[in-house]
Every structure is written in structure tokens, then in C-alpha cells.
Amino acid sequence: xxxxxxxxxxxxxxxxxxxxxxxxxxxxxxxxxxxxxxxxxxxxxxxxxxxxxxxxxxxxxxxxxxxxxxxxxxxxxxxxxxxxxxxxxxxxxxxxxxxxxxxxxxxxxxxxxxxxxxxxxxxxxxxxxxxxxxxxxxxxxxxxxxxxxxxxxxxxxxxxxxxxxxxxxxxxxxxxxxxxxxxxxxxxxxxxxxxxxxxxxxxxxxxxxxxxxxxxxxxxxxxxxxxxxxxxxxxxxxxxxxxxxxxxxxxxxxxxxxxxxxxxxxxxxxxxxxxxxxxxxxxxxxxxxxxxxxxxxxxxxxxxxxxxxxxxxxxxxxxxxxxxxxxxxxxxxxxxxxxxxxxxxxxxxxxxxxxxxxxxxxxxxxxxxxxxxxxxxxxxxxxxxxxxxxxxxxxxxxxxxxxxxxxxxxxxxxxxxxxxxxxxxxxxxxxxxxxxxxxxxxxxxxxxxxxxxxxxxxxxxxxxxxxxxxxxxxxxxxxxxxxxxxxxxxxxxxxxxxxxxxxxxxxxxxxxxxxxxxxxxxxxxxxxxxxxxxxxxxxxxxxxxxxxxxxxxxxxxxxxxxxxxxxxxxxxxxxxxxxxxxxxxxxxxxxxxxxxxxxxxxxxxxxxxxxxxxxxxxxxxxxxxxxxxxxxxx
Numbered sequence: 001x002x003x004x005x006x007x008x009x010x011x012x013x014x015x016x017x018x019x020x021x022x023x024x025x026x027x028x029x030x031x032x033x034x035x036x037x038x039x040x041x042x043x044x045x046x047x048x049x050x051x052x053x054x055x056x057x058x059x060x061x062x063x064x065x066x067x068x069x070x071x072x073x074x075x076x077x078x079x080x081x082x083x084x085x086x087x088x089x090x091x092x093x094x095x096x097x098x099x100x101x102x103x104x105x106x107x108x109x110x111x112x113x114x115x116x117x118x119x120x121x122x123x124x125x126x127x128x129x130x131x132x133x134x135x136x137x138x139x140x141x142x143x144x145x146x147x148x149x150x151x152x153x154x155x156x157x158x159x160x161x162x163x164x165x166x167x168x169x170x171x172x173x174x175x176x177x178x179x180x181x182x183x184x185x186x187x188x189x190x191x192x193x194x195x196x197x198x199x200x201x202x203x204x205x206x207x208x209x210x211x212x213x214x215x216x217x218x219x220x221x222x223x224x225x226x227x228x229x230x231x232x233x234x235x236x237x238x239x240x241x242x243x244x245x246x247x248x249x250x251x252x253x254x255x256x257x258x259x260x261x262x263x264x265x266x267x268x269x270x271x272x273x274x275x276x277x278x279x280x281x282x283x284x285x286x287x288x289x290x291x292x293x294x295x296x297x298x299x300x301x302x303x304x305x306x307x308x309x310x311x312x313x314x315x316x317x318x319x320x321x322x323x324x325x326x327x328x329x330x331x332x333x334x335x336x337x338x339x340x341x342x343x344x345x346x347x348x349x350x351x352x353x354x355x356x357x358x359x360x361x362x363x364x365x366x367x368x369x370x371x372x373x374x375x376x377x378x379x380x381x382x383x384x385x386x387x388x389x390x391x392x393x394x395x396x397x398x399x400x401x402x403x404x405x406x407x408x409x410x411x412x413x414x415x416x417x418x419x420x421x422x423x424x425x426x427x428x429x430x431x432x433x434x435x436x437x438x439x440x441x442x443x444x445x446x447x448x449x450x451x452x453x454x455x456x457x458x459x460x461x462x463x464x465x466x467x468x469x470x471x472x473x474x475x476x477x478x479x480x481x482x483x484x485x486x487x488x489x490x491x492x493x494x495x496x497x498x499x500x501x502x503x504x505x506x507x508x509x510x511x512x513x514x515x516x517x518x519x520x521x522x523x524x525x526x527x528x529x530x531x532x533x534x535x536x537x538x539x540x541x542x543x544x545x546x547x548x549x550x551x552x553x554x555x556x557x558x559x560x561x562x563x564x565x566x567x568x569x570x571x572x573x574x575x576x577x578x579x580x581x582x583x584x585x586x587x588x589x590x591x592x593x594x595x596x597x598x599x600x601x602x603x604x605x606x607x608x609x610x611x612x613x614x615x616x617x618x619x620x621x622x623x624x625x626x627x628x629x630x631x632x633x634x
Contacts, residue, residue, distance in 0.1 A: 010436040011401060012376045015621060018429040019614045021348050021369045034085045036330040036339045036351060039120065040092040045330070045339050045364065046070070047351055048086055057086055057095060060351055060364040067365060070095060071118060071125070088120065089144040094164070095120055096128070096147065098135055115147065117165065128167045131160070136229060137181045141210075142188040148172075148210075150180040150193065150230075157229060159193050161210060172212035179206070180230035185242050185262075192218065192236040192245065200226045200538050205236045205245060207262070219260045219267060224250045225542045227420065228535055238262065239306070240286035246270065248277065253454045257291060271304050271315045276451055279327060282306075283335040288356070290318070290329045290338050294451050296382065296394055297424035299325040301340055301354065319354050319361060323379060323425045339364075346377035348427045376401075377432055380443075385478035387447075387471045391459070394452070395444035395475070396423055399484065400435045408486045410632035411440040411479050413472055413513070415494030415501040419448040419464070419543070420457060430621060437625045438633070440485050442478075446471035446501075461543050462550065464525075464557040465504035472501060473512050489632040491515035493624065495610060499574075500559070503588055506570050507562030515631040517624050520574040520610045523560040523588040526551070563591045569598040571627040573620055575607025584609075600627065 007014050037046040044059045057071045086097045094117045115138060118125040129135070131153045138149035147162045157178040162169045173179045175195065182193040188210070195204045203226075205218040218236070226232045237246040246259045249267070255276040258267040271277075273293060280291035286306060293302045298321060305314035319326055324344040331338055336356055343349040347370065354361040380396040387393055400409055412434060416423050423443045431441050445452065446468045448460030460468045472492065480487040492505045492513040499521025506516050507523075522528050525540060526547070544553050555561060570592060572585040585601070592599040602623060604616040611620050 010433065013373055013432075013436075015433055015618055016614075017369055017373065018432050019617055021367060021373055021427070021429065034328075035087070036328045036341065037086060037088045038330055038332055038339065039088060040090060040333055042333045045351060045353075046086065046088060046095065047341075047365070049365075057097060058365075062353075062364070065364075070120070070122070071097070087138075087140060089140055089164070090142055091144040092120055093144065094118065096138070096140070098138075115149065115162070126165065128164065129162055129169065130167060131169065136231075137235065139183045139235070141184045142186060146210075148182040148184060148191055150182055159191065159212075161191075170212075172208065178229050181233070181235045183235050183238060184210075185238055186240050187242055192238060194230050194233055194236060196226060196230055199542065200229060201542065203230070203233050203247075205247060216264075218245055218262060218264055219247065221247060221249050221251075224248070224255075225420075225539075227539055237280055237282065239282055240284060244306075246280055246282075246289065248280075250454050257289070270306075270311050271302070273315075274453065277302075279329060281329055281331060283331045284333060285335055288335070290331065292326055292329065293317075294424075297325075297396070297422060297445070297451065298323065299327065299424065301326045301329055301338065303338070303356070318356070319352075321425070325425050343426050345379050345425055345427055346374065377427075378435055383478070385444075385475060387474040389467075389470070391447060391471070393444050393446060393471050393474070395442055395478075398431050398435050398441040398443075400438055400440065403484060408484055409438055409440045410486050410489040410491070410628070411442060412491045412493055412628065412632075413475050414441060414443045415446070415472065415492065415498035416443070416449070417494070417496030417498055418450070419460060419468065419497045420450045421497075422449040422451040424451070430617075433621055434625070437629075439628070440479070440482070442475055444471060444475055462545055462553045462557075464544065465501065465508060465559055466557070469501060469504050469508055472505065473509055476512065489514050491517065491628050491632055493517040493519070494521075495519040496521070499585075503559040503570075504562075506566045506568045506592075507559040508565075509568075510562075510565045511567040513568055515628055516568050516570045517627060518570065518572055518585065518588070519620075520585070521572075521588070522584045523591075524558045524584070525554040526558065527587070528584070560588060560591055563588070563595050563597065566592065566595070566597045569627075569631050571600045571602070571624065573602050573604070573611065573624070575609050575611045575616070576603050576605050577607070577609040 034048040044061045049058050056069050059068045099116050100113045114129040116125050117128050131151050133151040133153035136150040136157050138147050149160050150157045157180050159173040159179050159182045160169050160171050178196045180194050182191050192207050195206050202222045204220050207218050208215040244259050245262050246257050248255050249258045257270040257277050257280050260267040275293040275295050277291045288303050290303045292299050300317050301319040303318045304311040308314040324342055327341050329338050329340045337353050339353045341349050342352050351364040352361045378401050380398045383397045384392050384394050422445045434441050448468050450457055476490050479485045492502050494502050499518035502516045502518035503521045503523050505513050572589050574585045589601040604611045
């Protein structure tokens with residue numbers, strides 16, 4: 001049944017095609033995912049893709065224009081693994097990557113997530129590290145003879161130096177605090193890394209010799225919470241001259257880049273703008289800094305001259321998509337070009353190259369499905385509406401294609417995860433599917449979302465599932481202004497924090513939404529704080545407060561305490577998982593059942609808590625539509 005449904009014709013496309021289109025290139029956003037890597041001779045660019053169904057590294061040849069696969073199945077890598085999962089040695093000999101080469105013996109699958117090397121010209125891969133630890137991040141030495149990494153072999157993240165190709169490892173730090181994201185200075189004589197405080201909110205950029213000696217602090221940064229131990233703050237960015245360190249900071253109210261002498265001193269802002277800046281990279285000669293600027297979900301490529309007396313005065317936008325997300329900028333070895341990934345609502349992510357001198361950017365890769373789907377996918381409208389307290393909420397509005405005059409549709413409000421995250425100008429396979437099944441889809445960036453400044457991001461602190469839920473309820477008033485929307489039949493759906501808000505809608509806004517589909521949500525923060533992994537506990541402490549002092553906040557924000565008032569039918573979906581957090585949806589389901597509420601509950605096998613595999617998504621999405629049809633279409 002699931003296979004037949006996913007092969008259903010949806011206006012010239014199928015669900016299988018929509019899902020396959022999603023994985024052409026792995027662009028990531030906001031520091032996640034793999035970088036683009038130029039080969040040192042400038043002849044090609046390395047990128048990671050799941051073309052063909054498995055994760056691999058590919059090379060785009062800039063001379064011939066051909067695309068070549070260089071690896072054979074990298075294996076899976078857990079989400080909490082490092083940001084720089086792929087790189088090339090400075091001498092161009094080795095491709096390095098973090099991969100899981102575990103073998104399933106039929107009883108238990110033990111992880112072998114390590115750094116692996118493969119000759120650029122082809123050949124047998126080689127396991128470099130044998131730490132048996134999560135590897136947070138790594139960097140090559142300038143001479144290519146060693147790699148420095150952060151790993152948690154002894155239960156916390158420390159810095160290690162590993163010789164190439166022997167794999168001999170030397171532990172350089174031993175601190176109770178997390179020490180992550182190490183890089184070599186251009187001379188190769190020192191290493192810089194980031195040390196987090198015990199709340200993961202304050203950062204120190206630390207400098208030491210390659211032997212772990214003469215340790216000193218270069219700069220301190222405060223008030224910048226890192227959900228996944230340092231990933232948001234990222235690597236210290238050392239200028240090619242070795243004189244300056246660039247780092248991100250929230251101190252202006254936006255995530256902007258600041259610079260400080262490597263010898264220490266007062267930080268100065270590189271370029272002030274009311275946009276979050278991410279993914280900065282120096283040109284090879286250090287004269288320019290390129291980074292991504294985010295304005296309401298559109299991410300552009302900005303370049304500033306670091307030679308200028310005031311770099312901000314020299315800022316210029318190199319690539320500015322009308323609708324799209326640029327990520328992973330990477331300078332060519334000669335400093336004349338910048339490669340990047342461009343993703344749009346109708347294209348999943350391809351590699352492009354723009355010249356510093358201007359002109360039309362050149363596209364290097366294209367999904368095999370692009371020609372089939374390019375005219376069949378739907379772009380959203382960017383809209384805004386006001387919440388009940390007057391706060392302006394930005395949103396994406398998707399309308400079913402080929403809408404006929406007078407035709408009206410039920411609507412689905414989708415909530416993103418996080419909560420510190422946002423919807424952007426990217427491709428969403430599920431949304432393209434839902435609008436073809438006859439639903440208007442609204443995707444609001446409610447209070448607490450990132451990308452709109454620190455003040456907006458912190459508006460839901462100690463107020464989860466209340467002020468932000470009001471933003472979602474207010475969206476129905478906006479939908480009533482659209483003559484093609486049946487605003488009496490609006491559902492709500494989301495994953496992770498979106499699942500949390502979908503549960504909250506059931507408990508705290510009974511009957512407002514006519515159907516709710518929480519995917520991998522949570523309902524009891526006291527229970528969550530006791531059972532969850534550390535990064536989630538850190539998030540709760542940052543957003544909700546101390547579990548003892550602010551116990552009333554934890555209770556007030558837990559939707560499990562409002563189930564008795566529920567009138568909205570709910571469909572709870574999640575993966576089977578392996579840990580206590582896997583049972584959060586089950587706990588909500590049991591309370592719904594206890595109170596004689598209308599609900600359905602389904603678990604999808606061979607998943608973590610989230611349902612992510614194409615096979616299961618091809619079953620889950622039609623399941624969701626079946627449920628919504630029952631309650632929103634009658």
C-alpha cells in the first residue's frame with residue numbers, strides 16, 4: 001500500500017521523486033553539514049552528496065565539467081559528530097572524512113566513527129584514528145603531516161594531535177570543560193581552539209603550542225548559547241598572515257563577525273548589519289573575508305576587504321538570490337573565485353562558482369531530477385501577520401498548484417524545530433507533497449526563531465508553548481483573510497520543537513486546530529530533564545531556567561498537564577529509537593487514552609527518534625495525509 005501511494009501521480013511527480021530530489025547535495029545551513037573543498041591545484045571542488053542512495057564524496061572537475069565519485073559509501077555519521085566532516089590535505093594527496101565503517105554482526109553494531117583517509121587519485125581508504133570517540137571537529141596542519149581534532153574519548157571533549165599517516169595520537173588538553181574546534185595557525189607553530197563554560201554559553205578562544213604548552217586566552221565571548229557543544233560558534237578563524245582572529249558574537253544584538261589581534265586586545269566589529277552572519281572564510285592572501293548574511297530566510301554571499309581601514313565600508317554582496325539560501329562558501333586557491341552551494345524552494349542544492357570580479361555565477365552540478373521537476377515545483381510567497389500582542393510574524397505561504405477560481409482548501413500550519421531555528425528559502429519535500437494533496441501550507445517563524453535578532457530569539461524564554469503558541473493561533477486569523485482557504489479546517493504539524501508545539505496546541509488551545517500531527521515531540525519537561533542527553537538538558541537550562549528554582553516554569557510549559565481539556569484529534573508519529581526519549585510520544589498517547597481523547601499513534605522501525613529514511617517517509621507522509629483528510633476534509 002505504501003509503495004503504491006508513493007508512486008501516485010501528483011501532477012507529473014511522485015512522492016518518491018520529491019524525496020529523492022531532496023538529497024542531491026548536502027548543503028546544510030548555519031554551520032551544519034559538510035564544506036565545499038577546493039583541490040590545492042584549483043582543478044576541482046570536492047563535495048558530499050547522496051546521489052545514488054549512499055553518502056559519498058564527489059569531485060566537480062572545473063576543466064572538463066565532469067562529476068566523478070571518489071568514495072564508496074562513507075557510512076552513517078551521528079548528528080552530533082563534527083562540522084568539518086570532509087577535507088583535503090594541503091598537499092593534495094589525501095581526502096579526509098569522518099565516517100562510520102561499523103559492521104553489523106547480527107547481534108550488536110559497535111560504532112567505528114573515525115577519521116579516514118583516501119588518496120585523491122583513487123585507491124584504498126585508510127583508517128587514520130583509533131580513538132573510539134565522538135569526533136567534534138578536525139583540521140589539517142599547514143604541512144599536511146598531522147591533524148588536530150577534538151574528541152571525547154574520556155567523557156569530555158579534549159584536543160588531540162594525530163600524525164599522518166601513522167595515526168599516532170597525542171592528547172594535548174585535559175580540562176573538565178569542553179575544548180573543541182581546533183585549528184593550526186598558518187605557521188603551524190600553534191593551535192587555537194574553543195573552550196566552553198559549563199553552560200555552553202560563554203566561549204574562550206585559547207592558543208597553545210603544538211605540544212600543548214604556553215596556553216593563553218586570545219579572546220572571551222559571552223552570551224552565545226551553543227546547543228551542540230561549540231558548533232554554532234565554530235572554529236576560530238585565523239587570518240592567513242597569522243595576525244588576526246575572527247569570531248562570531250551576539251554582542252551587537254545580531255550574530256556578526258568581530259576581529260581581534262592574535263596577541264589579544266579589544267575586539268572590533270568587521271561589518272555591522274541587522275542580519276545574522278555565518279560561515280566566514282578568509283581569501284588565501286587574507287585580503288578578503290567572505291561570509292553568509294541572513295535576511296528573513298534569504299541567505300546572500302557578502303565579501304568585505306580586510307585591507308580597508310574600515311572593512312565594513314568596503315562590503316559588497318557578491319551573490320544575492322531573490323529567493324534562495326547560499327551556504328558553504330570556499331575560496332579558490334588563487335583567490336579569484338568563491339564556490340558555494342545554492343538551494344532554493346524548487347532546487348535542493350547545487351555547487352556554483354562566482355568570480356570576485358563579478359559576472360554571472362557558473363553552476364557546476366545539477367540533480368538528475370532537475371530537468372524533470374524544475375517546472376513542476378511550487379515557490380512560496382513570503383508573508384507577515386501580527387500576533388495578538390502586535391508582534392510581526394514572518395511566514396512562508398504555499399498554495400496548491402493549478403488552483404481553480406472559487407476553490408477552497410483546508411490549511412496546515414507547520415512549525416519548525418529548535419526552537420532556535422527558522423524556516424528559510426530551502427526545498428521542503430513534504431510541503432511540495434502536501435500542497436499537491438490539496439492543502440494550503442503556512443510555515444511561520446514564530447517568536448524564539450533565529451535569524452531575526454537576539455531580542456526576537458529570546459522572546460519565548462521561560463514561555464515555551466504559550467507566547468509562541470499564540471503566534472500559531474494568530475495565524476488562523478491571517479488564513480481567514482485568504483478567500484481560497486477554508487479557515488474552519490486548519491491543522492498543525494511539526495517535528496521536534498514543532499512536535500512539541502503540536503502537542504501544546506492539543507492541550508493549551510483545545511479545538512482551535514481541528515487536527516494535530518506531532519512528529520517526535522515532547523510533553524513533560526521535568527521528565528525530559530531527568531532522562532535526556534546533556535545537550536538537551538543544557539538547552540532547557542538556558543531557555544527555561546534551573547529545574548529546581550524554576551520548577552513552576554517547567555510545569556507550566558509541559559503540555560502533558562493540559563490534556564484533560566483537549567478536543568483536537570491527534571496523530572502521534574516517531575521513530576522507534578533506542579533511548580528513554582523514544583517514549584515521550586508514548587507518554588502523551590497514554591495520557592490521551594486515559595482521558596478518553598481521540599488519537600492515533602504510530603512508530604516507524606529502524607529509526608532514531610526522528611523518522612528520516614526515505615523508505616519510512618514514503619509511508620509516513622501518506623499516513624499523515626490520510627489522517628488530515630479524515631478530520632479536515634470530512
